[in-house]
Amino acid sequence: MKAGLAVLTLGYVLSQFYRAFLAVLAPDLTADLGVTAAQLSRASGIWFLTFAAMQIPVGWALDRIGPRRTAAVLLGVAGGGGAALFATATSGWQIEVAMGLIGIGCAPVLMASYYIFARTFRPALFATLAASLVAVGSLGNIAASIPLSWAAEAIGWRGALIGLSGLTVVSAISIWIVVRDPETVSGTERGSLLDVLKIPAFWAILPMLLVNYAPAAGLRGLWAGPYVADTYGPEYVGTVTLIMAAAMIAGNFIYGPLDRLTGTRKGVVLGGNLMGVVILAALWAMPAPGLWVATILLAAVGAFGSSYAVAVAHGRAFVPAHLTGRGVTLLNLFSIGGVGVMQFATGPLYERAGGGVAGYQALFGVFALALLAGCLVYAFAPDSTD
Numbered sequence: 602m603k604a605g606l607a608v609l610t611l612g613y614v615l616s617q618f619y620r621a622f623l624a625v626l627a628p629d630l631t632a633d634l635g636v637t638a639a640q641l642s643r644a645s646g647i648w649f650l651t652f653a654a655m656q657i658p659v660g661w662a663l664d665r666i667g668p669r670r671t672a673a674v675l676l677g678v679a680g681g682g683g684a685a686l687f688a689t690a691t692s693g694w695q696i697e698v699a700m701g702l703i704g705i706g707c708a709p710v711l712m713a714s715y716y717i718f719a720r721t722f723r724p725a726l727f728a729t730l731a732a733s734l735v736a737v738g739s740l741g742n743i744a745a746s747i748p749l750s751w752a753a754e755a756i757g758w759r760g761a762l763i764g765l766s767g768l769t770v771v772s773a774i775s776i777w778i779v780v781r782d783p784e785t786v787s788g789t790e791r792g793s794l795l796d797v798l799k800i801p802a803f804w805a806i807l808p809m810l811l812v813n814y815a816p817a818a819g820l821r822g823l824w825a826g827p828y829v830a831d832t833y834g835p836e837y838v839g840t841v842t843l844i845m846a847a848a849m850i851a852g853n854f855i856y857g858p859l860d861r862l863t864g865t866r867k868g869v870v871l872g873g874n875l876m877g878v879v880i881l882a883a884l885w886a887m888p889a890p891g892l893w894v895a896t897i898l899l900a901a902v903g904a905f906g907s908s909y910a911v912a913v914a915h916g917r918a919f920v921p922a923h924l925t926g927r928g929v930t931l932l933n934l935f936s937i938g939g940v941g942v943m944q945f946a947t948g949p950l951y952e953r954a955g956g957g958v959a960g961y962q963a964l965f966g967v968f969a970l971a972l973l974a975g976c977l978v979y980a981f982a983p984d985s986t987d
Contacts, residue, residue, distance in 0.1 A: 605669075605780035609714045610737055612676055612772045615765070616707035617741030618749075619684075620648060620818065624826030624842055625749045628835050629758045636693040638827045642948035644697045645823045648704040649941030655708035656934035657794060663926030667782035668713030677773030680706020681766050688762035706769070711738070712930050713780070719917060719925045720783040725861060725986075728914035732857030735910050739853060742821065742846030747839040797920065797928050805982035806916045810909070810932055811939035812975035813874050816881055816968040817906030818940045819947060821845050825899055828961050833892045841896050848900035852907030859911065860986065866915040867984040870908045874976050877905040881969035888962035909936055918985035943971070 623630075623641050630636050636644075655675075662671040683702025690696050711734070718730045752761040797803065820828075821842065829841045856873065860866040880901045884890075890898070913932045920928030947964050954963035 605776075606714060606717065606734075608772065608775040608779050609668075609672065609710060609717075610734060612672065612707075612710040612776060613714065613734065613738035614741040614744070615676075615680070615769055615772060616710050617738050618745045618765070619680075619703045619707055619741075620645075621742050621822045621842070621846070622745040622749055624821065624823050625745060625838060626753065626758050627823070627826045628830060628838075629753060630696070633758075634690065634693060634696070636696065638823075639948035639952055640693050641696075642823055642944050642951070644693070644700045645819075646941045646944030646948075647697050648700040649818075649937050649944060651701040651704035652708045653934045653938030653941055655705050656712070656930040656937070659709045659712055660794065660927040660930030662709070663712060663716045663930065664924070668709070668716050669776065669780040669782050672709045672713040672780070673773045673777035675709050676706045676776065677770050678706070679703070681770035681773065682706075684762055684766035684769055688759045688766060711735075712926070712933055713776075715913070715917075715929045715933075716926055717783055719929065720922070724918065727917060728860045728866065728911050729857040731914060732853045732907075732910035735907070736850045736853035736857070739846060739850040742849060743843060746843035746846055750839040794927050794931065797924055797931050800919050802919045802983050802985070803916060803931075805978055806912065807932070807935045809870065809874070809975045809979035809982070810912050810916070810935040812943075812971045813870070813877075813912060813939075814906060814909050814936050815940045815943040816877060816972060817849060817903045819943050819964075819968065820899060821849065821903055822940075823944065824947065824951075824961070824964060829892075829895075831957065832889050832895070832961070837892060841892075841899065844896055845899045845903045849903040849907050852904035853910065855904075856908050856911050860914065864986060865984055866911055866918075866986065867979070867982055870912045870915060871976060871979055873905050873908045874972055874979075877902060878969050878973045878976065880905060881965050881972065884965040885962055885969055888958050888965060912936075915982070915985050943968070 623645050627641055679702045683699045683706055687699035690699060714734055715731055718727055722730060825842055825845060826838050829838045859869045863869060880898055884898050916932045917929055950963055950967060951960035954960040
């Protein structure tokens with residue numbers, strides 16, 4: 602089981618990399634292919650939306666087929682193939698297709714791990730294990746910053762993507778060989794996604810998941826790159842995105858055990874995201890506060906925006922064992938889908954605001970309002986502990 606979780610973690614490192622690497626490659630892609638920041642925002646949104654759309658079939662597959670085959674096949678075929686297409690792209694639409702394929706390939710990796718956690722370990726440990734996995738997997742965020750800049754300079758962005766395609770296929774093969782599926786649930790109950798949607802608590806938790814990851818993922822995954830390049834200079838992009846990625850890792854490690862230490866999941870998630878609203882409002886009020894102040898504020902958005910695992914643990918506690926796969930993937934669908942929707946929306950919003958500092962200010966304001974709305978609905982959710 603430990604070896605299986607190790608190779609699934611490698612797959613999740615790649616998933617984190619693929620959702621964040623456009624921020625660093627944006628200047629190269631604009632120079633070589635002529636794609637704009639708004640077009641790259643759409644490509645990023647396609648990654649998140651295809652990832653989200655796959656959560657429904659992935660949930661069914663986890664409950665019926667098991668995590669080993671589900672994760673290995675999709676990651677190897679779609680993920681590895683999408684990275685190879687990206688490496689050979691000559692136009693913007695090919696970048697979009699490649700990002701869609703990569704999103705499909707990455708869709709089952711984290712959920713396969715969460716499925717194993719939920720079916721194998723004590724419920725009280727779920728939030729800590731889930732957050733720790735996200736934190737370790739966020740090394741992909743680190744790799745998609747300065748290390749990717751170095752690789753792109755040394756072998757070109759195409760060479761870097763070819764190498765990543767090969768690594769993705771090797772990771773998928775390792776999952777097929779090493780991962781072992783948990784024992785099947787005893788009894789005859791099957792259920793469906795509709796049974797999950799009948800759980801009353803979900804209707805207050807899902808809106809929070811829809812928005813809680815969107816600001817951190819949207820900024821780290823794309824907008825931090827153009828924002829820093831346009832406002833302070835492209836030479837600072839790698840450093841700022843690295844710091845933001847490190848803050849997101851730290852945030853996950855900090856969030857992980859808080860539900861057990863405080864006796865509340867709802868309080869942890871709600872408090873952290875309200876702090877995120879305050880930080881985003883500060884960026885809206887001061888959209889160009891100076892390089893290091895902006896870096897600190899972006900890092901704070903990343904750290905406070907890392908409550909995803911605790912929010913998933915909050916929802917998972919209401920899901921019966923035979924619906925584990927469908928339950929955790931539905932929660933993930935809303936989280937990743939929310940990022941995708943925001944990435945599609947922020948591109949046109951940025952352009953309509955006139956671009957530049959005014960465009961980024963509009964983005965910070967919308968992120969703050971969306972997160973606040975999610976907090977207001979989530980305030981009515983029942984708490985859960987194990």
